[in-house]
Amino acid sequence: MKYGIVIFPSKKLQDIANSYRKRYDPHYALVPPHLTLKAAFEANEDQINDIIHELRKIAKRVKPFTLSVYKFSSFAPVNNVIYLKVDPVPELIQLHELMHNGVLEGQPEYAFVPHITIGQQMSNDEHSDVLGRLKMLDIKHEEQVDRFHILYQLENGSWTVYETFLLGEDED
């Protein structure tokens, strides 16, 4: 089964992201707006139990933190992906690192650039046009993050949450 690990930002930020994703992101209906901590990976039932156990430990080690979005950006020319750039605070870097070690080992495909995708699979023309317009906008948003989620993918490509992990919690 295919799994992924993400942070869902607040409803407010998700609503903002969706106002763009609706038009520019073919994944709009498959998953809510998110910040990917670990990209899609395969795991069987035995592996996933170890991984869940490890994720609970990771969550306890990392404190809640401030997620700060401060501009629109793009992965072009590598990919025509437009995103909200998220400040790479130490807690995000730490989460990403811990999720690519031990039972969660696996080289990330790209360097970690924390982001919330708002457009992808765009033609070059559409990408330039949309990015040009977004670059003129001011976006400054901060919020507290205290949790992340592991999701699995259904046959239709959509994602269902399997479990939530609360950061820095030693008890419920």
Add this chain to the structure above:
Amino acid sequence: MKYGIVIFPSKKLQDIANSYRKRYDPHYALVPPHLTLKAAFEANEDQINDIIHELRKIAKRVKPFTLSVYKFSSFAPVNNVIYLKVDPVPELIQLHELMHNGVLEGQPEYAFVPHITIGQQMSNDEHSDVLGRLKMLDIKHEEQVDRFHILYQLENGSWTVYETFLLGEDED
């Protein structure tokens, strides 16, 4: 903000449900296939903290259980909703009751008939036609349930998971 409490069945059962939902359920892209424990309700930030606290206690009190799906059925003539009927085992009844008391008080709109919706908002003709065909099919499926989730609704009508609760767990 609007919240709801659901069980997501296994990927296998979600894939089966989606094969019907794709054609017959306008909510297909808004939320994965689910069994509703508590229908959409409004809560502010203070209330939701109390509710989350209460849900953690409820989860610990109820043991994991077997979810058994044994036929297709419909809520017609009240609603043209076609669903997978789920055996109303004591744990499901208990969860439903606990989620309509205390800080979670609120009369359920209908008697609790545990189900996974696969079609809704159908015309009378389509409803009769589809239900007639499904009634001829055999469906027998059992699986273990050990968790439920609270979700919140975004402005576009879709749902994001806020937190997972593990049944019968006293520790991680």
